[in-house]
Amino acid sequence: MGFSTDAIHGGQEPDLATGAVITPIYQTSTYAMEELGKHKGYTYGRTTNLTRAAMEKNIAILEKGEYGIAFSSGIAAVQAVLSLLKAGDNVIVSENVYGGTYRLFELVMRNFGLDFTWVDASNVQNIEAAIKENTKLVFVETPTNPMLDLTDLQAVAAICKKHNLISVTDNTFMSPYFQNPLTFGIDISLHSTTKYLNGHSDIIGGILVTSRKELESKLRYYQNAAGAVPSPFDCWLVLRSTKTLAVRMERHNSNATAFAEFLFNSKLAEKVYYPGLPSHPQYELAKKQMRGFGGMVSADFGTHEKAKKILNNVKIFTLAESLGGVESLINYPAVMTHGSVPKEKRDALGITDSLIRFSVGLEDIEDLINDVKAAAGE
Ligand code: P1T
Numbered sequence: 001m002g003f004s005t006d007a008i009h010g011g012q013e014p015d016l017a018t019g020a021v022i023t024p025i026y027q028t029s030t031y032a033m034e035e036l037g038k039h040k041g042y043t044y045g046r047t048t049n050l051t052r053a054a055m056e057k058n059i060a061i062l063e064k065g066e067y068g069i070a071f072s073s074g075i076a077a078v079q080a081v082l083s084l085l086k087a088g089d090n091v092i093v094s095e096n097v098y099g100g101t102y103r104l105f106e107l108v109m110r111n112f113g114l115d116f117t118w119v120d121a122s123n124v125q126n127i128e129a130a131i132k133e134n135t136k137l138v139f140v141e142t143p144t145n146p147m148l149d150l151t152d153l154q155a156v157a158a159i160c161k162k163h164n165l166i167s168v169t170d171n172t173f174m175s176p177y178f179q180n181p182l183t184f185g186i187d188i189s190l191h192s193t194t195k196y197l198n199g200h201s202d203i204i205g206g207i208l209v210t211s212r213k214e215l216e217s218k219l220r221y222y223q224n225a226a227g228a229v230p231s232p233f234d235c236w237l238v239l240r241s242t243k244t245l246a247v248r249m250e251r252h253n254s255n256a257t258a259f260a261e262f263l264f265n266s267k268l269a270e271k272v273y274y275p276g277l278p279s280h281p282q283y284e285l286a287k288k289q290m291r292g293f294g295g296m297v298s299a300d301f302g303t304h305e306k307a308k309k310i311l312n313n314v315k316i317f318t319l320a321e322s323l324g325g326v327e328s329l330i331n332y333p334a335v336m337t338h339g340s341v342p343k344e345k346r347d348a349l350g351i352t353d354s355l356i357r358f359s360v361g362l363e364d365i366e367d368l369i370n371d372v373k374a375a376a377g378e
Contacts, residue, residue, distance in 0.1 A: 007243055067211070070207070071126050071206040076206050078190065081219075083226070089137070091133075097257040145333070146355070151169075156184075169181035177292070202237060205234055214222055249292065256291070256295045260277055269301050298358070304353040307356050315371055316368060329358075332355075334346060
């Protein structure tokens with residue numbers, strides 16, 4: 001089936017009780033047993049919920065995987081990945097990831113005996129060179145938040161297979177519409193469903209997708225054991241939203257491409273980061289492993305004053321954390337999304353005091369461009 005057909009129908013059968021075309025919100029914490037030990041496959045809401053199961057299957061299909069395991073936030077999904085490890089294990093991570101992922105790894109999970117090695121994963125040789133005896137997992141975000149660096153997924157999967165490591169990709173920025181890590185041999189694809197999958201800035205959620213049964217069993221066990229599950233209503237909102245994922249992503253992509261070209265050509269910004277610009281150092285890789293370039297654009301405006309002027313004066317872009325919604329957001333990574341990353345590390349990555357990240361939404365592109373022009377005083 002094509003992507004949109006799967007998005008609209010995948011994982012969703014008319015309701016068994018009534019024939020309702022739309023999967024109902026099974027807003028229940030528990031299920032009646034017919035007699036001791038006899039039930040319909042549903043026992044307790046944390047363990048199983050039909051709305052959640054439909055959403056998990058739907059996204060698994062879109063990611064070309066077998067199993068979806070949903071969590072109450074993207075970060076809870078990242079945490080769940082770490083449950084596959086034990087104290088003393090090492091994880092190799094792309095050095096630029098969402099600031100909350102950095103915070104969880106370095107400032108929380110290191111205290112539990114996990115070891116993290118940060119590498120520039122835009123060159124996969126750095127990953128192979130970093131492998132130690134205790135390395136068990138490789139975690140890459142591609143494109144990265146907020147620098148939009150890419151990692152060659154096929155190469156990462158090959159390295160992980162050779163060294164018997166679990167490979168994980170945070171695919172949040174691309175959504176399953178533009179990139180499917182499992183098709184390159186990656187073991188687990190991760191999403192903050194808060195972003196493009198839900199797309200309307202009204203829930204917090206996360207999901208892991210895998211085709212490896214033994215990983216699914218462990219992650220499913222952890223989902224119930226640790227209990228960071230999404231509510232039935234939130235699952236229903238995501239399920240409703242994936243139906244329009246294809247049309248939304250097409251528009252995010254065309255708007256962001258036009259927006260990045262405007263920033264690049266107008267010389268308003270000193271540097272523009274967008275994988276769809278031929279000037280992006282990994283443009284060829286972008287065309288190889290992604291079917292589009294997404295809706296995220298970052299730009300360095302040279303001075304903090306110029307960046308601040310834009311951040312404080314835009315009218316259509318909203319100054320806020322998050323991304324991937326229908327409305328355009330503007331973010332200042334140095335103190336917002338990446339405030340937990342030490343300044344020296346931020347500077348080395350390019351997350352300067354003059355960097356702005358744009359989540360380009362679905363508004364009319366002329367309005368978005370004019371908004372930034374006016375805010376910059378041009
Ligand atoms: O916010 P939450 O649903 O917990 O997702 C965490 C997360 C994981 N991975 C990536 C790539 C992300 O961007 C995020 C969350 N990011 C933001 C809130 C942000 O503004 O970048």
